[in-house]
Amino acid sequence: MDQIIPLLDSAFWLTAGAIALLLLMSAFFSGSETALTAASRAKLRARADKGDAGAEKAMQVTEDSERLIGAILLGNNVVNILSASLATALFTRLFGDSGVALATLVMTALVLVFAEVLPKTYAITLPEQVASRVAAPIRLVTLLLAPIVSIVRQIVRGILFAFGVRTDADQHMFSVQEEIAGALAIGASEGNIDKEDRNRLLGALDLGERTVDEIMLHRSQIEMVDADADPDEILSVVLASSHTRLPLYRGERENVVGVIHAKDLLRAVEKIMRGGDGTLKSIADLNVMKVAMKPYFIPETTPLDEQMREFLKRHTHFALVVDEYGDLRGLLTLEDILEEIVGEIADEFDPKAENRLKPTESGDYIVEGAMTIRDLNRETDWSLPDDEANTVAGLVIHEAQTIPYEGQVFAFHGFRFEVSERKENRITQLKIRPLIRAD
Structure with a gap:
């Protein structure tokens, strides 16, 4: 007993206190790392807009994620190694050579429970709140350790460069669109988001990735008026x-000289008839070109989000799509773009067309050839590729490398395609069935 009592002197308690303090610092670094990386920037912005200064600092400190993670890891490793070293010295003093093994076991348990699992579990449960609280001290730590972190970053980049890996400090792992799309996919799979809501949100996100030629009305389907007609x-x-x-x-139909609006035409007809004899014969001298608007042409490669802004800026809803040679390709309206977000828009004047997608009792889907692959995927939750073609008929022609004849059957991308109707060189209707693969 006389030999043990001197061991529990002031040095013992100072060392034990230092170990406890280092474990607390390790828990702080671990929880801060989890909170700042898991916190939603959208939620932090909402908190900052409500006057939360901590949320504003959390957004600032996470701007340079590489420097932030480097500083936290550096601090966390320093305190963990230092605490382990002090514990080894303390246990060796108490138990001799066996103290090294005891120190390893004890410190592993303490670090695992109190410095890793506990703080990280708490931080992941309330990431925004924790991030707001730790942002200020972590910002100070980041500034203090910035020189060392910069040296480490250069060493790491040099090693990666030697292996052919290029890094960009401003590069983000995921774009905002990808993060939102991923969250919507998870929400839909868990039943927290309706399919229609998911499709609308994804449609709005995808406008910048899609061009007008993907949704335009093809020139063969455009209703036109001959300006030289009576x-x-x-x-x-x-x-x-x-x-x-x-x-x-x-x-010729390629030579578009104007756009006539029904209201403008009726106003002109009414004006002529009121000034004439009140019969249709009085409109014989009507010059339709004086009533027509100047046509608005747009390139087929214009992104949909840019074109929507241009429609709103010009206060017009109607544009003619041309290719790089100036040849007419199709027609686009503001309604076409909005339908990519909210789905099909129909009013009392729209022709009552049949559903472009019909399931059958045999498990097939009867699909119009002109239906876009994107719309088909949205309706059925399939994942047919739309990189090489916009429509279902275009996909079949691309894969077949020819224009199939009626009744011809193909199998690709995990689906069976049967050409059920063809008019001239156009595939107008197909039967599609998912192929069941045996495990």
Whole structure:
């Protein structure tokens, strides 16, 4: 007993206190790392807008994630190694040579429970709150350790460079769009987000990645009016159409010279009839070109989000799509873009077309050839690729490397495609069935 009592002197308690303090610092670094990396920047921004200064500092300190992680790891490793060294010295003093093994066991348990699992579990449970609280001291630590971290970063980049890996300090692992898309996918799989809500949000996110040629109405389907036709014939065509705006052409359909709006035409007709004899014969001298608007042409490679902003800026909803040679490719409206977000928009004047996707009792889906691959994937939760083609018919033609004949069957991308209808060189209808793979 006389030999043990001197061992529990002031040096013993100072060392034990230092170990406890270092474990607390290790817990602080571990919890801070988890909180600052797991915290949602959107939620931090919302808290900062409500006056939370800690959330504002948390957003600032996470701007340079590489320096932040480097400083936290450096601090955490220093305190862990130092605490382990002090514990080894303390246990060796108490138990002799066996103290090294005891120190390893005890410190492993203490670090694992109190410096790793406990603080990280707490931080992951309340990431935004914890991040707001630790942001200020972590910012100070980051500034103090910045010189050492910079040296470590250069060493790491030099090693990676030697192996052919290039790093960018401003590079983010995931884009904001990818993070939101991933969160929507998880929410939908867990049943927390409706399929329709997910599709609308993803549609809005994807506008910047898609171009007008993917959703435009093909030129073969555009209703046009011959500018050289008789005025009464033009009036009849405009009134019979379900659209309020129709392109005017002269000579050939490629030569678009204007766009006629039904309201403008009717106003002009009313003005002439009120000034004449009140019959349709009085509109024979109507010059439709004086009523028509100037056509608005856009390149087929224009991103959808840019085109939507341009529509709103110009206060127009109608554009004609041309290729790099200036040839007419199709027609695009603001409604087409909005339908990519909210789905099909139909009013009382739209033609009542049949559903473009019909499931059958045999497990097949009857699909219109002109249906876009994106719409098909959204309706069925499939993942058919749309890199090489925009429509289902285009995908089949691309994979077949020819224009298939009616009744021809193909199997690719895990699906069975059967051409059920073909008109001239266009595939108008297909039967699609997912292939069941035996495990």
